[in-house]
Amino acid sequence: MDDQIYSEKRYRELLSFSLGVMNGDDVKTLIDTYKETIDSVTPYDIVRVEDMQLQMGIKPDLIKEYLEKIVNVITKSLNSYEWKKPAKGSFLYYMILENDAFAFKLNQIKKIIKSYNGREHDDFESMRVKLLPLFREFRDFEHHYVKKENILFPYLEKIWEYYRPLKVMWSLDDDIRESLKKIIGLLEDRDTVWDDFKVILGQYFFKVFRMIHKENAVVYPIASETVSKELWEEMHLQSFEYPFPFIEAPEKPMSKDHKKLNAESNIIETDNLIQNSRILFETGILSAEQVLMIFNHLPVDITVVDENDKVAFFNKAEDRFFPRSPAVVGRAVQNCHPPESVHVVEDIIEAFKTGKRKKADFWIQSRGKFILIQYFALRDESGAYKGVIEVSQDATNIRELKGERRLLEWS
Structure with a gap:
């Protein structure tokens, strides 16, 4: 007491x-x-x-x-807080290893900049050429943040009573992403001068080193002491959906009995269930396996949120550009977004629930692609609200189509 x-x-x-x-x-x-x-x-x-x-x-x-x-x-x-470090080969072990590798690369850049001591202004062009490919490489560390936000955070939200600060950390991740974009933009511009660059550089280094510390000294120690071994194994399996930035990728372990348990809904899925299930639709009959194949072969990202604002399903389309992990199933949709954008999601859902709107369209430029994002209200035959379906697609090539193509041409 x-x-x-x-x-x-x-x-x-x-x-x-x-x-x-x-x-x-x-x-x-x-x-x-x-x-x-x-x-x-x-x-x-x-x-x-x-x-x-x-x-x-x-x-x-x-x-x-x-x-x-x-x-x-x-x-x-x-x-000085003493905690049991994660076992070798575990999800958290590799997250810490990625942080260590990232910190090493950051310090290598510091050494390069230090080698220009006293010559930063006169020889900035030489420095710019050296630094640009290194900072472009840092974009690969995005996979670390995505694993944290889409695998680790959903589990912690279910376990921790005081989980809300994770949203602030996600917002800090976005600040890092924005700073990296600015740095690369400055390095790509031959007119950039040292005085302008060093300001953004200092901000970036401060943010990334502080994030490494927050993860290693705050989030990971608590997670290590509050998450069960079984859940760590689940997270580790899910992490293979993404690269392991700056470290050698480990060998993927076999999932136990090809069985997955959704901790939120207690629904057990097995290969036998998929193989033996057939679904009668008004317009035909499909097996569960066929339904899943259709979802995964469509050239769109699909995410379904149920009437209780919980993520119910997402497809695994080839080259999915909005990352999703099984850990998000059952997650409150409000927790799937950083604080700066969650109000947009809430506005859409509220408009759909009240019947004021049934569709919302957005389009963005991302990684050289034109992405169309559409939200549709789901309603049953009686008109009762049943959730939201998000459909996103790369419309870059579609926008470039002209005239007609009536004959078969393999591209």
Whole structure:
């Protein structure tokens, strides 16, 4: 009981400290006031405090603005927290390995820049040519963030009581993505000068190194102590849907008995179920296997959200450009988006539920492709709302079509 009381006291004092920083109070005075708490803070405390801030209505942008000031003060305590490191070959083991490999590459770039000490302005063109391919390579680390957001986060949302800070971390991931785009854009522009580049470079390095620390010192220790071995095995299997950036890809383990369990709905799927099931439609009969093949061979990404705002299904189209993992099935759709864009999803769902709208269209430019994104309200024969289907497709080639093609031509 004493430990529980002390933990509660530590959490309350850390909350007061963080709110004081946000209010602009003198940081040194705050540190002196809460020194005992600061010296003993744990990863659990920082997550719980941030969760409370969000529940108090503090916006993610404000939390992000002051987060580093707060973390800087408690870094020593976080780094001294003792936790059992993940077993070799586990999901978390490879996530940490990827972080280590990324940090190594970041430090190699630092060495390159340092070699230009005193010559940054005059020889920036030479530096630019060296750095551009290296920063382009950093785009591959996107797979690390996607695995974290689409595999790890859905599991933690089901296990952690204080899971809301994961949304803030996702937003920070997006900030890193945006910074990398700016850096590559500057390096691709021959008119860029060192003074402009070094500002964005400093911001990027700060963000990525701080993210590595947040993962390794906060999220991973708590995850290691709260997630079961069976769930780690599930995550590890799902991670093979993505590359392993900057490390040697491990050998994929065999799934046990070819059976998967959806922890949210307790639905067990086996190969036998798929092979033996046949579905009678008004317009024909298909096996479950045929239905799945149709979904997966359509040149579109499909995601279905049910009437309770939970992800119910997604297809595995070839070259899917919006990543999905089995872990998202059963996940609240609001948790599938960073804070900056979740309001758009909520507006669409609300308009569909009330019947004000039945369709929403968006189109974006991404990775040299023109992507059409469409949302359709799902309703049964009585008109009752049954969810949303999201259909996205690469319309780049479609936009370029002209005239007619009536004869067979293999492209």
